Amino acid sequence: MSINLKKKTTVSTLVLALGLLILALLSYSLTTGKFGFFLDDWYITWTYRTFGVEKFAEFFKSDRPLFSYVYYVFIPLFKDSVIGWQLFAIFTKWLAALSLWALLNLLLPKKKGICYAIAALFLVFPGFKFHYFVVMYAQNYAIFAIYILSFIFTVLAVKYPKYRVLFIVLGMICQFIGIAPMELYYGLDLLRPLVIFIVLSQEPAKLKTTLRKTFLHWLPYLAVFVGFTWFRLAFSHLYSYQVGFFEQLFAAPLETLMDIVHRIMSGLQEASLSVWVELFGLFSSGENFKRLLIVLLLVLLGFAASYVLISKASKQEKDENNKHFAFWMMGIGIFAILVGMIPMIIGGFEIGLDFHWTRFMLPLSIGSALLVSGFSELMFFNKRAKIVLLALLIAFSIGANYTNGKTYEKVWEEQKHFFAQLTWRAPHIKPNTVLISTLLPFDLYFSGPSLTAPLNMTYAPDLRENPVPYQFVLVSSPQIETMPDLVPNQVINRTQRVFQFIGNTSDMLVVYAPEQACMKIISPETNPLIFKGDRYFSKWRAIIPLSNLALIDTKAKPAELPERFFDQVSTNDWCYYYQVASREEQNKDWEAVISVYQQAEALGYQPADNSEWLPLINAYLKTGNRKQALDLSETLRIDNRFTRYGLCALWENQHFLNAAREQERLEKQLFLWKCE
Numbered sequence: 001m002s003i004n005l006k007k008k009t010t011v012s013t014l015v016l017a018l019g020l021l022i023l024a025l026l027s028y029s030l031t032t033g034k035f036g037f038f039l040d041d042w043y044i045t046w047t048y049r050t051f052g053v054e055k056f057a058e059f060f061k062s063d064r065p066l067f068s069y070v071y072y073v074f075i076p077l078f079k080d081s082v083i084g085w086q087l088f089a090i091f092t093k094w095l096a097a098l099s100l101w102a103l104l105n106l107l108l109p110k111k112k113g114i115c116y117a118i119a120a121l122f123l124v125f126p127g128f129k130f131h132y133f134v135v136m137y138a139q140n141y142a143i144f145a146i147y148i149l150s151f152i153f154t155v156l157a158v159k160y161p162k163y164r165v166l167f168i169v170l171g172m173i174c175q176f177i178g179i180a181p182m183e184l185y186y187g188l189d190l191l192r193p194l195v196i197f198i199v200l201s202q203e204p205a206k207l208k209t210t211l212r213k214t215f216l217h218w219l220p221y222l223a224v225f226v227g228f229t230w231f232r233l234a235f236s237h238l239y240s241y242q243v244g245f246f247e248q249l250f251a252a253p254l255e256t257l258m259d260i261v262h263r264i265m266s267g268l269q270e271a272s273l274s275v276w277v278e279l280f281g282l283f284s285s286g287e288n289f290k291r292l293l294i295v296l297l298l299v300l301l302g303f304a305a306s307y308v309l310i311s312k313a314s315k316q317e318k319d320e321n322n323k324h325f326a327f328w329m330m331g332i333g334i335f336a337i338l339v340g341m342i343p344m345i346i347g348g349f350e351i352g353l354d355f356h357w358t359r360f361m362l363p364l365s366i367g368s369a370l371l372v373s374g375f376s377e378l379m380f381f382n383k384r385a386k387i388v389l390l391a392l393l394i395a396f397s398i399g400a401n402y403t404n405g406k407t408y409e410k411v412w413e414e415q416k417h418f419f420a421q422l423t424w425r426a427p428h429i430k431p432n433t434v435l436i437s438t439l440l441p442f443d444l445y446f447s448g449p450s451l452t453a454p455l456n457m458t459y460a461p462d463l464r465e466n467p468v469p470y471q472f473v474l475v476s477s478p479q480i481e482t483m484p485d486l487v488p489n490q491v492i493n494r495t496q497r498v499f500q501f502i503g504n505t506s507d508m509l510v511v512y513a514p515e516q517a518c519m520k521i522i523s524p525e526t527n528p529l530i531f532k533g534d535r536y537f538s539k540w541r542a543i544i545p546l547s548n549l550a551l552i553d554t555k556a557k558p559a560e561l562p563e564r565f566f567d568q569v570s571t572n573d574w575c576y577y578y579q580v581a582s583r584e585e586q587n588k589d590w591e592a593v594i595s596v597y598q599q600a601e602a603l604g605y606q607p608a609d610n611s612e613w614l615p616l617i618n619a620y621l622k623t624g625n626r627k628q629a630l631d632l633s634e635t636l637r638i639d640n641r642f643t644r645y646g647l648c649a650l651w652e653n654q655h656f657l658n659a660a661r662e663q664e665r666l667e668k669q670l671f672l673w674k675c676e
Contacts, residue, residue: 012312016116017098019309020123024094026302027124027398028131030294031405032086035412036565037453038445041135044071045080046453047498050463059497067181074139082565085134092141093131097123099148100366106155107198113314113383114329114373117390120306121369126400127275127353127361132408140184140362147178147185150221151195158199158217168220175224183232185363187342189225193218194332260345264338267351271337271364272371274353279396282403291406295399302395310387317383329374336367355444414442419454419561420569421519422511424579428556429459431469432503434492436543437511438476438536448474449496459559471501475539486542510547517609518575520642521582522547527649530641554583574605578612585615593619611642618650626654627662634669648675 037045047055056071078084101119108115130137153171157164179186197214205213282299283292340363341351350357351364372393376386418440429435435455440446451472460469471494473479475486484490490505510522524547531540561569577600584592597616600606607613613636620629633651638644652675656662 016309016313017101019305019312020097020101020120021094022305023120023302023309023394023398024090024097024123026298026305027401028090028093028405030298030402031132031409032090033083034409035132036082036416037135038133038408038412039136039447039450041085041133042446042450042453043497043499044075044135046457048075049080049457050465051498055498063497064182070139070143070181074142080564082134085138086132089131089134089138089141092138092145093123096141096145096148099145099152103148103152103155103195106152106159107195111317111325113310113317113387114377116313117306117310117376117387117394118366118369118373120309120394121372121390121397122365124302124394124397124401125275125361125365125368126279126397126404127271127358127368128365129355129358129404130362131401132405137362140182143178143181144185144362146174147188150174150178151192154192154195154217154221155199158196172220172224175221176228179225180228183343184360185340186228187339188336188363188366189221190339190342191332191336192221194335263345263350264341267341267344267360267364268334268337270352271361271368272334275361275368276372276393278353279393279400282396282399291403295402298402299395299399302398303391306391306394307387310390314383314387323378326374326378329377330371331374333367333369333371333374336370337364338367340364340367408445411442411445415446415451415454416561416566416569417573417575418442418513418519419458419566421575421579423458423559423561424571424576425519425521425583426509426552426554427558427583428553429470429509429559430507430551430553431460432467432501432507433469433551434471434473434501434503434505434508435511436473436475436508436546437513438474438534438539440474440513441515443474443477448472448477448479452496452499452501454562454565457562457565461562466498466500467502468499471503475543476536486539486546488546505546507548507551508543508546509549509551510543514609514642517607518578518612521549521552523549525649527645530645532641549586552583552586554587572603574600574607574612577605578607578615581615585618588622590619590622594623609642610636610639611646614643614646614650617647621650621654626656627659630662630666630669634665638673644673644675647673651675 044059047059053072053075056068056075057065060066060068060071074088078088097119100122101115104115104118105112150171150173153167153174157167157171160167175189175192179189193214196217197210200210200213200217282295341360343363344351344360349360351360352358353361373390376389380386380389422435440451449472452468452470455470455472456463456468463469471492473483475483482494484492484505486505488506492501492503492505494501512520512522514520522544524545526544526547528537528541528544531537534540577596581593581596581600584590584596593615597619613632617629617632620626620632629650633647636643636647638647648670651666651670654666656666
């Protein structure tokens with residue numbers, strides 16, 4: 001009888017564990033394989049491809065020196081495999097959820113349903129929008145799983161005195177792995193004495209005795225916590241994120257305290273309330289019908305799966321409304337959120353649902369899941385009602401994560417299209433060249449250093465040493481702080497982590513990537529007034545004269561986007577023909593320019609931006625077809641300054657000497673265009 005019961009329990013546990021995997025797959029897998037790398041993932045994989053895993057010690061030496069050991073373990077497993085890292089991210093997030101579920105079952109053996117719901121909410125927590133930075137966060141999830149495991153060993157050390165030393169040692173090792181390589185989970189260690197107290201409270205004893213035992217059991221872990229804190233403060237020069245909190249506090253105590261209180265309250269509100277309220281806007285995002293249909297289907301599947309799984313986990317539990325337990329759990333949830341914020345508060349970071357700050361929501365996800373689960377206990381007496389609420393939150397979170405994944409997919413396509421256009425426009429670029437711009441439509445998910453990776457992978461695929469031949473610089477970013485003055489003939493000598501670049505400000509290509517038009521490499525003769533009104537107008541005015549189109553070898557064999565990362569790129573695209581025409585314009589092959597436009601027209605392609613007719617107008621003028629050029633120019637609606645100033649530059653010095661009517665038409669157009 002007991003053997004059958006044990007077997008039945010094991011099967012049930014396996015089913016529930018697989019259920020968490022199903023929820024993870026519903027949440028994250030539908031976009032898996034549909035995009036590549038983002039942000040730091042690019043130059044992490046580039047480092048591995050160029051120098052091998054040994055270089056990660058130098059990669060992290062001025063950032064997080066202990067983090068390199070994590071990369072020594074995981075990078076060789078998946079190397080630069082996009083799909084490998086994406087699947088591994090799902091797997092490690094699932095492992096972290098399993099660890100949390102196991103820990104909660106140890107702490108609350110009579111509340112298996114709520115324990116499962118908390119683990120599921122943690123798994124699909126919608127406030128963390130950085131999941132798709134898979135190289136970075138697959139490893140972070142693995143660390144999180146190990147760190148939660150340290151709490152499990154802590155509980156086992158209390159429950160099983162016979163193996164206490166073994167469990168304490170294992171717990172301390174996992175604790176160190178959890179907080180030392182990176183400090184993201186550092187604050188959560190203050191939950192450990194509370195966890196110990198909960199375990200000891202299950203035995204009848206006086207409060208004073210329980211508190212004393214709690215402290216004694218906590219001491220080994222406190223030693224690790226204090227030891228790492230001392231190391232972090234004493235050797236802060238090894239880290240890029242300095243602990244300037246105490247200096248600020250002594251310099252301006254009132255302002256610093258007010259700022260801290262504001263950030264704490266804001267972070268608490270975002271993690272406990274806003275993240276769940278935001279889910280109600282899931283179906284009002286203006287997405288296309290097909291997308292909304294998929295989201296609806298995911299929500300329905302997620303709800304059904306969650307409801308069945310939580311019901312199965314809580315099968316033996318009775319309906320009850322234990323307000324004491326509910327308040328207790330909500331209190332722990334709030335405490336977990338507050339201590340989880342400690343590294344970010346000390347580091348001076350914001351915590352919230354704005355994209356850049358959602359990366360700090362990961363350590364708060366446990367507290368948020370505890371809080372909302374406690375709320376369900378408080379609000380409903382009926383067990384089914386509680387399960388419905390929790391299942392709905394899980395289901396809507398799955399839909400939100402899918403929508404977030406589709407955003408990444410869109411941004412990936414934008415980046416892919418950008419680099420494809422670059423290869424069409426610039427088949428080869430002279431080494432030691434800087435590509436420079438202000439902002440890119442997709443740069444929220446990328447940076448200049450990260451875009452330097454695919455740039456070099458495309459134009460220098462066999463690179464295995466420093467200095468690197470190409471650099472991407474966004475002058476609106478902190479990169480500009482390590483650049484010389486933006487005037488001609490200034491030496492550039494930049495080191496970004498393990499990559500060194502040596503160049504010159506006279507060897508630059510200025511790149512402009514509008515949101516609704518084709519990428520453009522700006523000529524140095526371009527009138528900077530096309531960017532008047534742009535918040536980076538002064539920077540455009542500085543960099544445009546530095547653009548050197550002679551750095552482009554238009555006759556070379558075209559560079560190819562690495563298919564391993566970008567898959568195949570289609571040329572069935574207006575921008576392909578525009579870039580080829582622009583390339584031929586640089587070659588001054590005017591007949592070729594006209595031919596390219598004719599090919600595009602025959603295929604039904606037309607520009608979305610009227611400025612993209614300018615190479616054709618220029619070709620008409622250079623081949624003596626001025627009437628044809630004027631006919632086309634008159635039809636163009638001036639939809640932006642690029643079109644207006646481009647037309648002015650082409651026509652201001654043109655004259656129809658023997659055609660009074662055409663000259664009159666031209667003068668009228670020059671007036672309408674407001675050419676200066």
